[in-house]
Amino acid sequence: MTSSLPNGQREIARILRWNIDHPGIIEKNPAVDLAKWTLEIDGEVENPIKLTWSDFRRLSASDCVADFHCVEGWSITGCKWRGVKLTELAGIVQPKAKAKYVSFSCYDGYTTSLGLAEALQEHVLLAFELNGQPLDEALGGPVRVVVPDKYAYKSAMWIKRIVFTETRELGYWEKKGYSQTADVWKNDRFAQWRKRRF
Ligand SMILES: Nc1nc2c(c(=O)[nH]1)N[C@H]1C(S)=C(S)[C@@H](COP(=O)(O)O)O[C@H]1N2
Ligand SMILES: [Mo]
Numbered sequence: 001m002t003s004s005l006p007n008g009q010r011e012i013a014r015i016l017r018w019n020i021d022h023p024g025i026i027e028k029n030p031a032v033d034l035a036k037w038t039l040e041i042d043g044e045v046e047n048p049i050k051l052t053w054s055d056f057r058r059l060s061a062s063d064c065v066a067d068f069h070c071v072e073g074w075s076i077t078g079c080k081w082r083g084v085k086l087t088e089l090a091g092i093v094q095p096k097a098k099a100k101y102v103s104f105s106c107y108d109g110y111t112t113s114l115g116l117a118e119a120l121q122e123h124v125l126l127a128f129e130l131n132g133q134p135l136d137e138a139l140g141g142p143v144r145v146v147v148p149d150k151y152a153y154k155s156a157m158w159i160k161r162i163v164f165t166e167t168r169e170l171g172y173w174e175k176k177g178y179s180q181t182a183d184v185w186k187n188d189r190f191a192q193w194r195k196r197r198f
Helices: 016-020 052-058 086-093 191-195
Strands: 037-042 049-052 062-069 073-085 100-104 111-115 125-128 145-146 159-165
Touching: 016 073, 037 086, 049 145, 052 125, 062 125, 062 145, 073 086, 073 145, 086 125, 086 159
Parallel strands: 037 159
Antiparallel strands: 037 049, 062 073, 073 125, 100 111, 100 159, 125 145
């Protein structure tokens, strides 16, 4: 994987991840107590749910190895994530036919969104482990979304709520002119209006 980074990306060492200052972070590391942690999944679904930590950990888990690409140009290769597939959760809540998008909101107030088909790709995970360790709070623990092949601003840390919607809600970075689709293999970084302005 190291030999095939997308255009405009350079590899950095895994250890540096903890030192990067993310301008996107609204409030650094919202401490989420596992006893109080909940994940709500609702919107245009047949069976809205609110999971506690023990509910969530009873769901079957899967592994995914993927490179991680920030839109600012750094990549970390070979991240070994373990988590619950979003398709698994969608199977429980049953999105209605009119659900076309998925919005993610986080314990730090951050938001992002995906098209339904993008969100329901098999490799999209709600990760609770990275490289065999419980996911560090600084990297989005206890649970974050991981969306391989999209710039990392789509991979919401400290996930709190997932809402299936009929229309697209723009997230924190998307409102500032970053791409809604964010496909790393197409160098798809900015919204059209932002490309015209800069
Ligand atoms: N809740 C939340 N999720 C977020 C962000 C954020 O500020 N808040 N920043 C995004 C951006 S821009 C990046 S690069 C990655 C950083 O993830 P990492 O700390 O695991 O490298 O998280 C993404 N998810
Ligand atoms: Mo980023």
